[in-house]
Amino acid sequence: MNQQKGIKRFFADFKKFFPLLLNLAGKDFKLKYRRSILGVLWSILNPLLTMIIITRVFGILLKVQVENFATYYLLGYTLWTFFSESTTNSMSSIVSGAPLIKKVYIPKYVFPVEKCLFSLINFGFSLIAVLLVMLLQGVYPTPVSLLVFLPVLYCFLFCVGFSLILSALTVYFRDIMHLYSVLLTIWMYLTPIIYPMSILKDHDKAIAIVHCNPMYYFVEYFRAVMMHGSDPIAYPVPSFAFNMVCLAIGLGTLVLGGLVFSRAQKRFILHI
Amino acid sequence: MNSQNAVELHDVQMHFNMSKEKLENLKEYFIKMVTHKLMYEDYTALDGVSFEVKKGDIFGIVGLNGSGKSTTLKLISGILSPTRGTVETQGTIAPLIELGAGFDMELTARENIYLNGSVLGYSRKYMDQKFDEIVEFSEMREFLDTPMKNYSSGMVARIGFAIATMTKPDILIVDEILAVGDFHFQEKCENRISGLMGGDTTVIIVSHAIEQIERLCKHCVWLEKGRVKMIGNAKEVCEAYKST
Numbered sequence: 001m002n003q004q005k006g007i008k009r010f011f012a013d014f015k016k017f018f019p020l021l022l023n024l025a026g027k028d029f030k031l032k033y034r035r036s037i038l039g040v041l042w043s044i045l046n047p048l049l050t051m052i053i054i055t056r057v058f059g060i061l062l063k064v065q066v067e068n069f070a071t072y073y074l075l076g077y078t079l080w081t082f083f084s085e086s087t088t089n090s091m092s093s094i095v096s097g098a099p100l101i102k103k104v105y106i107p108k109y110v111f112p113v114e115k116c117l118f119s120l121i122n123f124g125f126s127l128i129a130v131l132l133v134m135l136l137q138g139v140y141p142t143p144v145s146l147l148v149f150l151p152v153l154y155c156f157l158f159c160v161g162f163s164l165i166l167s168a169l170t171v172y173f174r175d176i177m178h179l180y181s182v183l184l185t186i187w188m189y190l191t192p193i194i195y196p197m198s199i200l201k202d203h204d205k206a207i208a209i210v211h212c213n214p215m216y217y218f219v220e221y222f223r224a225v226m227m228h229g230s231d232p233i234a235y236p237v238p239s240f241a242f243n244m245v246c247l248a249i250g251l252g253t254l255v256l257g258g259l260v261f262s263r264a265q266k267r268f269i270l271h272i
Numbered sequence: 273m274n275s276q277n278a279v280e281l282h283d284v285q286m287h288f289n290m291s292k293e294k295l296e297n298l299k300e301y302f303i304k305m306v307t308h309k310l311m312y313e314d315y316t317a318l319d320g321v322s323f324e325v326k327k328g329d330i331f332g333i334v335g336l337n338g339s340g341k342s343t344t345l346k347l348i349s350g351i352l353s354p355t356r357g358t359v360e361t362q363g364t365i366a367p368l369i370e371l372g373a374g375f376d377m378e379l380t381a382r383e384n385i386y387l388n389g390s391v392l393g394y395s396r397k398y399m400d401q402k403f404d405e406i407v408e409f410s411e412m413r414e415f416l417d418t419p420m421k422n423y424s425s426g427m428v429a430r431i432g433f434a435i436a437t438m439t440k441p442d443i444l445i446v447d448e449i450l451a452v453g454d455f456h457f458q459e460k461c462e463n464r465i466s467g468l469m470g471g472d473t474t475v476i477i478v479s480h481a482i483e484q485i486e487r488l489c490k491h492c493v494w495l496e497k498g499r500v501k502m503i504g505n506a507k508e509v510c511e512a513y514k515s516t
C-alpha cells in the first residue's frame with residue numbers, strides 16, 4: 001500500500017518537475033555558451049583539432065592499423081566524453097544543489113539527471129564535428145546509421161544510473177571525486193577508443209576484462225551503425241542479442257542507481 | 273487526518289546527528305570505522321511537537337532564535353522528514369523559506385522567473401500566463417533583461433515573492449521574509465498575504481516582528497528549545513511571549 005503510494009508520488013513528481021529538468025539543462029547550456037559567440041563553434045572545433053593531433057601522433061607512434069582511423073577514434077572519443085562528462089558533472093551536482101535542496105521540496109534526482117541531459121546536448125553538437133570528419137574521410141552514413149539513437153539511449157540509461165550512484169556517494173564522501181578521475185583514466189584505456197579490438201587478439205585476459213566494461217558495448221554499437229557503410233563486414237548491424245545485452249546493462253544500472261539513490265537521499269539534507 | 277485540517281503534526285521529533293568532526297573523507301571514515309571512533313553527536317531540534325492547523329487559518333510560530341521554527345516549517349514543506357512522529361498536510365504548498373530559491377545570478381530576471389517557476393513545479397505554459405502579473409507586481413519591467421547579479425537584494429526578493437504568491441496555494445509558508453525589502457514592498461507583501469487569506473489559503477508565518485504576528489494571525493504556537501511552550505489564540509500567546 002505504502003509502496004504503491006510511493007510509486008504514484010514518483011510519477012506525479014516526475015511530471016511536475018520535468019520542466020525543471022529541462023530548464024536546468026538549458027541554463028547550464030546558456031551559461032556555457034553565452035560568454036563566447038564562438039562557444040558552440042568551439043565545441044565542434046575542439047574534437048576536430050583533437051582528432052588532427054591524435055591521428056597524427058598515434059598514426060606515427062603506434063602504427064595503429066585501422067581504416068579511417070580519424071572517424072574510428074572520434075566516434076569512440078565523443079561517446080566516451082559523453083559518459084565521462086555526464087558522470088563527473090553529476091557527482092558534485094547534489095552538493096552544489098544544496099542551496100535549493102535546503103529551501104524547497106524538489107526530487108533530488110533532478111540534479112544528476114539534469115547533468116546527464118546537459119551532456120547529451122553537448123554530445124549532439126560534437127556529433128556534428130564527427131559527421132564532418134566522416135564526410136572528409138569518405139565514410140558516408142547509410143540508412144543503418146539511423147539506428148544511432150539506440151546506442152545513445154543505452155549509454156544514456158547507463159550514465160543516469162551510474163550518476164545516481166556517484167552523486168549519492170559524493171554527499172557522504174567528498175574525496176571520491178578525486179578517486180573517480182583516476183578511475184576514469186584507467187577505464188578509458190579499457191575501452192577501445194584509441195585502439196582496435198584486434199590488437200588484443202592474443203591476450204585472452206585483456207579481452208575478458210574489456211568485455212566486462214559496459215562502455216565497450218556502447219562504443220562498439222555506436223561505431224557499427226555509424227561506420228557500417230565503410231565496411232559492412234567489419235561493422236555489422238548489431239544483432240538482437242547484442243541489443244538485449246546493451247539494454248540490460250543500461251536498465252540494470254538505472255534500476256540499481258535508482259534504488260541506491262532513493263535509499264541514500266533521505267539523509268542528504270543532513271550532510272550538505 | 274482530519275479533513276478540516278491543513279496541517280497536522282503528531283509527536284514530531286527531529287534529530288540532527290552531526291558527526292563530531294566533519295567527515296568528508298573516505299579514508300578518514302574507514303580509519304574511524306575500523307577503530308570504532310565514529311562518534312555522532314545527536315542534536316534534538318524538535319521534541320514531541322504536536323499541533324494542528326485548520327484550513328483557512330492564519331497560524332503564527334514564535335520563539336527565540338534556535339527554538340526550531342524554521343525546522344518546523346521545513347518539515348511541513350517536505351524539505352526535511354521527521355526522525356519520529358508524523359507530519360501530514362493536505363493540498364499544495366508554496367514555501368517561502370527563502371525568496372528566490374534557485375535564482376541564478378548570471379541569468380536575467382526573465383530567465384530566472386521561468387527557472388524559479390519550474391523549481392516550484394509550475395509548467396512553462398502556466399508561467400507564460402502568469403508572466404505579466406509577476407512583472408507587474410514586482411515593478412521590474414525595465415530591468416527584465418538585466419542579469420540578476422546587478423540587482424539589489426530587495427529587487428531579488430520582490431520577484432521571488434511575486435512568483436511564490438502568484439498562484440493561490442492551499443498552504444502558504446512564510447519564514448521571516450517579510451523583513452526584507454523597503455517599506456513600500458513590505459506593505460505590498462502584507463496586502464498580498466491578506467488577500468490570500470481572504471480565500472481558503474492556510475498561512476503559516478514565522479516572524480521576528482511579534483506585532484506582525486499579532487496583527488495577522490488568528491492562532492499561534494510558541495516554541496521553546498524545540499518544545500511547545502504554549503498554543504492557542506494569537507493575542508494571548510503573543511502577550512505571554514512578550515512578557516518573558
Ligand SMILES: Nc1ncnc2c1ncn2[C@@H]1O[C@H](COP(=O)(O)OP(=O)(O)O)[C@@H](O)[C@H]1O
Pocket residue numbers: 269270288290315317335336337338339340341342343344
Ligand atoms: N541541517 C542542520 N544540521 C544541524 N543542526 C541544525 C540544522 N538545521 C537546524 N539545526 C539546529 O536546529 C536548531 C533549530 O534551528 P531553527 O529551526 O533554524 O531555529 P529558528 O528558525 O527557530 O531560529 C538550531 O539549534 C540549529 O542549530
Ligand SMILES: [Mg+2]
Pocket residue numbers: 341342343
Ligand atoms: Mg529560522
